[in-house]
Amino acid sequence: MFWKTTLLIAAGIAGEAVAEAAQTLADFHAKSIEGKDVALSDFKGKVVLVVNVASKCGHTGQYAGLETLYSKHKDSGLVVLGFPANDFLWQEPGTDAEIRQFCSMKYNVTFPLFSKIHVKGDSIAPVYKWLIGQKSSPVEPGKISWNFEKFVIGRDGKVAYRFSPSTTPDDPKLIHALESELAKPTH
Numbered sequence: 001m002f003w004k005t006t007l008l009i010a011a012g013i014a015g016e017a018v019a020e021a022a023q024t025l026a027d028f029h030a031k032s033i034e035g036k037d038v039a040l041s042d043f044k045g046k047v048v049l050v051v052n053v054a055s056k057c058g059h060t061g062q063y064a065g066l067e068t069l070y071s072k073h074k075d076s077g078l079v080v081l082g083f084p085a086n087d088f089l090w091q092e093p094g095t096d097a098e099i100r101q102f103c104s105m106k107y108n109v110t111f112p113l114f115s116k117i118h119v120k121g122d123s124i125a126p127v128y129k130w131l132i133g134q135k136s137s138p139v140e141p142g143k144i145s146w147n148f149e150k151f152v153i154g155r156d157g158k159v160a161y162r163f164s165p166s167t168t169p170d171d172p173k174l175i176h177a178l179e180s181e182l183a184k185p186t187h
Helices: 002-021 062-076 096-107 126-133 172-182
Strands: 029-031 037-039 047-053 078-084 150-153 159-163
Touching: 047 062, 047 126, 047 172, 062 078, 062 096, 062 172, 078 096, 150 172, 159 172
Parallel strands: 047 078
Antiparallel strands: 029 037, 047 150, 150 159
16 A cells, blocks of 8 residues: 555656646647557647547537537647546546447547546646646636636647637637647648
8 A cells, every 4th residue: 555655646746747847738648548658749740629528518519519620620630639537526427438438429539538537636637737737818727617628739739729618619719729720830
């Protein structure tokens, strides 16, 4: 038990150090919903829409719109990254396998999904600790308000925009933000 606790504390400290030292999304790793380590640098040069998702939320239907965005713009360099989280009224209680099956069967999700994480509190995932601290608009930096909060990451790997959960994937402001980032040249 001592070693397990020590390892968890060390992992938490290391995660905080990564979040504080990070400059771009590419500085992070995450576990895919299939359990594989993914370097987020794999998405370098792309426009990335990062969303904390949940399958039992009033916004769950946004999965369909996120998939539509991804399908429409992936050839132009857009990727949607879904991070399931059970931090708001236990609206994502499933296992990774259950979440993957739900997204596939109900919404035909093909964009990358990741293993369930925390997007708030003491156990916040390093990538989310970094995201919520970045300068953003129209939503200012700070805690995640609910499931389906959206971060638009520019081709440079930095947060360009942040949208509230009530901003749907077909909202003209979100579409404009994505299209303006996609119009920028890759480096």
